[in-house]
Amino acid sequence: MLSKTLVRSMATVSESSLPKKIGGKYVVTLIPGDGIGKEITDSVQKIFKQENVPVEWEVVNVSGLSQDNKGVSEAVASLKRNKVGLKGIFYTGFEATSTSLNVALRKELDIYASLVLIKNIPGVKSRMDGIDFALVRENTEGEYSGLEHQSFPGVVESLKIITREKSERIARFAFDFAKKNNRKTVTAIHKANIMKLADGLFRTTVKEVGAEYEGIAVNDMIVDNASMQAVAKPQQFDVMVTPNMYGAILSNIGAALVGGPGLVPGANFGREYAVFEPGCRHVGLDLKGQNAANPTAMILSSALMLRHLGLNEHADAISKATYDVLAEGSVRTADIGGKNTTSEFTDAILAKLA
Structure with missing residues (x-):
C-alpha cells in the first residue's frame, strides 16, 4: 500500500496557503482532461460520493484538442482559489502551433515538483x-x-x-x-x-x-x-x-x-498549490468512450490528494479497497489481463467500501 505519510509529509512544501474549505468540505478543482480523463475521474467522483468524502468539486473542462487558452486561464484561476486539484491528462499535438497545456499549467502556477510512485501491486503480475x-x-x-x-x-x-x-x-x-x-x-x-x-x-x-x-x-x-x-x-x-x-x-x-500506465499514481507540488494526476501521463485517446480504461492510477492519485488534505481515514479506506480488488483478481480491466469495464472495476471497489 502507498505510504500513509507520503503526501501529508510533502504538505510542508505548500503550507503558505491552506486549501479552501466551505461548509466543512474542501473545495477541490477537478480537471478531467482529454481521452479517458472523464471516465476515470467519474470513477473517483462515484467513490467519493458513496464514502461521503468531504470534498466539493469545482469542475473545469479544458482540452488540449481545442487549443483554447481560455480554458487554461479558467483552470489556473480555479486552482488559485482552491489550492488543490485533481486532473486528467491533456492531449498535446505535434503541430508547431500546438502548445502543451500540461506544461502551461505547471509553469503558470510554478508547480515544480512531480512525484511518481513505482511499486509492485499484489495481484498484478509483473x-x-x-x-x-x-x-x-x-x-x-x-x-x-x-x-x-x-x-x-x-x-x-x-x-x-x-x-x-x-x-x-x-x-x-x-x-x-x-x-x-x-x-x-x-x-x-x-x-x-x-x-x-x-x-x-x-x-x-x-x-x-x-x-x-x-x-x-x-x-x-x-x-x-x-x-x-x-x-x-x-x-x-x-x-x-x-x-x-x-x-x-x-x-x-x-x-x-x-503493469502499465493505468496503475501508477502521481502528484505535483509547488509552494502554494498541489495537483494530483496519474503518474504516467498517457491520454488514452484510443480508449475514449469505450468504458475500458483502468481507473486505478486516478483513484490512487485521489487517495494521495486526501492524505495531503489530512483526510487519512478516507484515503486508507479507498486505497485498501482498490488494492483488495486488484489482489483478488476476479475483476480487472483489459490492460492487466481482464475483461471488465471501467464501471465494473469501480463497482467492485464500491462493494468493498459498502
Missing part, C-alpha cells in the same frame, strides 16, 4: 518483484522550457535551460521526501558526460544538497545507464531525482515494470 522507488522530476525547465526557433531554414535551435536555483529546490524536495518517508538513497539522473554545463550543474547541485542530509546516501547515474538499470535491476533504486525529460522517460519505464 516480471520482477521487489520494485519500490519514487521518481522526483523537475517540472518547469530543462528540455520543456519551450524555447525553440528556426535560425535558418532547416536549422532549428531548441534551448535546454538548467538553473542552480531550480536544481537546488528539486533536490531539496527529493531529499526531504526521502527523509520523511524513510528512504535511504537519492540518485541524481543526468547526462553530464556530454552536457557538461547543463547536466553538470544539475548533478553537482544535487550532490551539494545531499551532503546536508545525514543518513541519506547520494549517488548519480547517466540517464542511458539508468534506463538500462531500471529494466535490468529496478530494485536498486530508492528515490530518483531528474531533470524534466529524463523523468518523463523513466516514469514510463517504471510504469511498464509494474
Whole structure:
C-alpha cells in the first residue's frame, strides 16, 4: 500500500496557503482532461460520493484538442482559489502551433515538483518483484522550457535551460521526501558526460544538497545507464531525482515494470498549490468512450490528494479497497489481463467500501 505519510509529509512544501474549505468540505478543482480523463475521474467522483468524502468539486473542462487558452486561464484561476486539484491528462499535438497545456499549467502556477510512485501491486503480475522507488522530476525547465526557433531554414535551435536555483529546490524536495518517508538513497539522473554545463550543474547541485542530509546516501547515474538499470535491476533504486525529460522517460519505464500506465499514481507540488494526476501521463485517446480504461492510477492519485488534505481515514479506506480488488483478481480491466469495464472495476471497489 502507498505510504500513509507520503503526501501529508510533502504538505510542508505548500503550507503558505491552506486549501479552501466551505461548509466543512474542501473545495477541490477537478480537471478531467482529454481521452479517458472523464471516465476515470467519474470513477473517483462515484467513490467519493458513496464514502461521503468531504470534498466539493469545482469542475473545469479544458482540452488540449481545442487549443483554447481560455480554458487554461479558467483552470489556473480555479486552482488559485482552491489550492488543490485533481486532473486528467491533456492531449498535446505535434503541430508547431500546438502548445502543451500540461506544461502551461505547471509553469503558470510554478508547480515544480512531480512525484511518481513505482511499486509492485499484489495481484498484478509483473516480471520482477521487489520494485519500490519514487521518481522526483523537475517540472518547469530543462528540455520543456519551450524555447525553440528556426535560425535558418532547416536549422532549428531548441534551448535546454538548467538553473542552480531550480536544481537546488528539486533536490531539496527529493531529499526531504526521502527523509520523511524513510528512504535511504537519492540518485541524481543526468547526462553530464556530454552536457557538461547543463547536466553538470544539475548533478553537482544535487550532490551539494545531499551532503546536508545525514543518513541519506547520494549517488548519480547517466540517464542511458539508468534506463538500462531500471529494466535490468529496478530494485536498486530508492528515490530518483531528474531533470524534466529524463523523468518523463523513466516514469514510463517504471510504469511498464509494474503493469502499465493505468496503475501508477502521481502528484505535483509547488509552494502554494498541489495537483494530483496519474503518474504516467498517457491520454488514452484510443480508449475514449469505450468504458475500458483502468481507473486505478486516478483513484490512487485521489487517495494521495486526501492524505495531503489530512483526510487519512478516507484515503486508507479507498486505497485498501482498490488494492483488495486488484489482489483478488476476479475483476480487472483489459490492460492487466481482464475483461471488465471501467464501471465494473469501480463497482467492485464500491462493494468493498459498502
